[in-house]
Amino acid sequence: MPSDPHAELTTAQRLAVEHIDGPLLILAGPGSGKTRVVTHRIAHLVHQGIAPHQIVALTFTNKAADEMRDRATALLGPIDGLQLSTFHRFCARMLRQHAPLLGLTENFTIYDTDDSLRMLRHVLEKQGISSNTFSPRQIAAEISRAKNDLIGATQYCSPHGMPLATAVAEVYPLYQQQLLAAAAVDFDDLLLHVATLLSEHPEIRAELDARYRYVLVDEYQDTNMAQYAILRALSHDHPNLAATGDPDQSIFGWRGANVGNILRFEEDFPNVRVVRLEQNYRSTKAILRTADHLIRHNQLRKHKKLFTHNPEGNPVQLMHYADGRDEADSIALSILEEIKSEQRKASDFAIFYRINALSRSIEFALREHGIPYQLIKGLEFFQRKEVKDVIAYLQLISNPRDDVALLRIINTPRRGIGKKTLTTLINHARLQSLPLLESARQAGLIESIAKATATRVARFVAMYDRFVQEATGSLEELMGLVISVSGYHGNLVDSELEEDQQRLANIEELLTLARQFDQQHPEGGALDQFLQEIALVGDTDDWEEETERVTLMTLHAAKGLEFPIVFLVACEEGLLPHERTRTDADALEEERRLLFVGITRAEQELRLSLARRRDFRGQRMLTIPSQFLLQLPCDEMVQQESFALGGAAFEADHAIEKGEDDQQDPTPQPTNSITADSIQTATEMISTASDPPQTAVSQVDVNQFRVGMRVTHPKYGLGKVAALGGPESARTATIHFATAGVRKFRLKESPLRPVGAKP
């Protein structure tokens, strides 16, 4: 993307940049220079004399916030007073100022998902409810969904007949109560509390609305209802909300994001100016056309005319492989070849997959060929057990009411304080309405606790008190003390396990972080700030752009990035539209967007692939090509079949002949008949031997089938209706399958289903 701050802006870009008052919606296609527009707009606002402290720009990730800050700074120099942060950070700050109004203390603790889950388990156990029917995870997910949808604990009611909702209706209020008692909030609360604050205190809302006169939001398509409510509240009297986003890149619906927010923007904010950024600066024409062709199949979207002045580029490739190993191996070989001929460097390549489990085979192949790679994994540093343990000590020091932290560390490392003692302490705490720490303090007074045990508990409390005494010094000092006095350090040092040495190293790293923090906060006493800081930092963002490595990541992780050459593997039913989305039309659209996002990451070359067989969950399965493949411009893509025969692989090229776009039969008979036969036979043999698991076959309306319609069959995969015949009661259909040739069915008893049914 162009980075020259003084580069010319297109008409559309200028419209957006120079817009000042009133709502603004920037529909930004992939690679359209969105960040550039946003940063230029900030600069423009400031140049127009608007005070930076009246501007707030919100992003979802720290990375995006940092990038935006860097680029805005490049235009304006350091900007004093400008609020530029993530939603969560922004809310945390606001919450701190108004904590008492929400029943919190100012030094509230932020629980990450692991902490919240512990809290939830704690509540479930204490109440002794529904532990069998639903997993804590399921319940946590439902609570999270509710919070994202702006439904508080008191408003949650269970629609009858939904057992999960019934369970949650019982647990949610208790969970929330416990959070408040612990002076803690979960991630969702950060938003929900602020939304509540703004709706229940009109005077505060009005004040903040006036203060944050210009609000900019990035990735608006990813906002949930809580964020939406906050934005609305801040844009009531001064509706200068500028939203940037792209409905086609909404891939976090399952996390509560609501595409409806961006689709509704024009109704929500009258007199809105809508700017479409449709010019793409990233990809070749071939790649962009492929992406556009696919995404047109979505209903929930706003049409954009994507175009680019970039070169045509090589055709997009679609590779068929015999199995996952073959796929991984071929990709590794291609990469190796290009690196060796010095046409490309390793960092030019990225490999995307739908689920992490698919990385394994690829990693293996890359390692085998000595290709350096980096894996972008979701959970990182701050999720590690040892790091969380040490942080829990700090959390408890900062917030003595933090029961989750106490439960985590009271017996870590082992102090002989076991489950029984803990239960007693918990009961005592509940009876006396005390935090667990206070309950522990009184352990000696509780009869049912043995003397020896009580002494152990007392020793823990004494240690804690000592930590609190020392908490005034530097963070590094305190952390060092915690690690050594608690025995955590000693335990690891004594261990000879490789794993424990790694843990030790991680703790060292944590100490380094503390040291750095101390340097930035020379006044000391920065414990609260430190905890807040690390709670809102996901992983350490240790993806190195510079490093000479092939990048492996999930499609979700790929959003916002770009690479010269992209491989997108396992375009197979059940994996790319993931099996769990089969029944839900909206979720299916999201899967399509996911592929769209993946495709549009590619700058120069794109290679999609699928395997005929895939080893998955220890089982060898026959695959069905992704239905999305039929929604690509297959006619202009290069398809290549590669199949291993007795260890030796040979490849057969054939470009697919072109006809009438969508009406064209996308599955012409392969030119190589021997090949086709052998595949078919093999497919049949294996599929009759062991049928892949299928959802129950239900009756379908035979009248919904039309000639030309795309259908899917559990055994034969994707196909198209070539002809219909017979009376309605015994209607037959002739189907041309993508990989299994021509077959005839009696529709009534067939498991054939239309694909992408909407007109």
Next chain:
DNA sequence: CGTAATGAAATTTTT
């Protein structure tokens, strides 16, 4: 109280 053994389940993860 801590560990070994068994069995069910199995995306995606900005904070």
Next chain:
DNA sequence: TTTCATTACG
């Protein structure tokens, strides 16, 4: 196949 969670045992 791997991973987790619950349970049974030492």
